[in-house]
Amino acid sequence: MLATDDPTWPTTWTRAALELSALALVCAHGPTHGYDVAKRLQAAGLGEVKGGTLYPVLGRLEDQGLLASHWAPGDGGPGRKVVSATDEGRRELAVRRARWQQWTAAVADVLAARPEEEDR
Template sequence: MDDDSWPTSWTRAALELCVLAAVEDLGTTHGYQVARHLQKSGLGEVKGGTLYPVLTRLEEQGFTSTRWVEGLGGPGRKLVEITEAGRAARRERQQDWNRWTGRVGALLAAGRPPENSTVRSTTIEETR
């Protein structure tokens, strides 16, 4: 599998956290730079029709803030930056993501849920 052709469902699952991380990593930025950063990071091309709704949701959640600036000889640009709430959300969500992907990785490697997992197995008798 080419690194730029991940299954769409994987990209959707990780995109909000990755966009939040990109905004924090880049500092005050704009959508085009976020998309380039994600692509350079190996996540593949993220088109505007996918990216901009994510940026809007992050702003609605209070994780980013935006402002318009005049363009030099062209249209203005909407700049985005992370808020303190966004930094806290990134840290928390990144820890959750790392736990989740660790469990998925352990399951795939061992063929069974890892020890200390909160997964509860159900017997056939319990479902009757």
């Protein structure tokens, strides 16, 4: 059961928004790395996204040619993978963002519907 003051979001909602959100964050703040994307998602209020959920999503975006990556030496620790958006990634983000906004607007319309008796 959901509570209105619950600080976490249902997993299905996070999963639906994660790929597009990650792409948007890399486009806005890249070149960056996975841990930074996870922190920004949390700071934006999307909740804690575990590495086990985030990295396969970043991997899929890379497979689609929307992100590119290279390995950079780490400061004292192991090296890390730096990801940045490709030109195709930026174009795709514009399209997907527009489609997402249409989708959320449609969902908002549905959610705004009230029983007819309430309107009388």
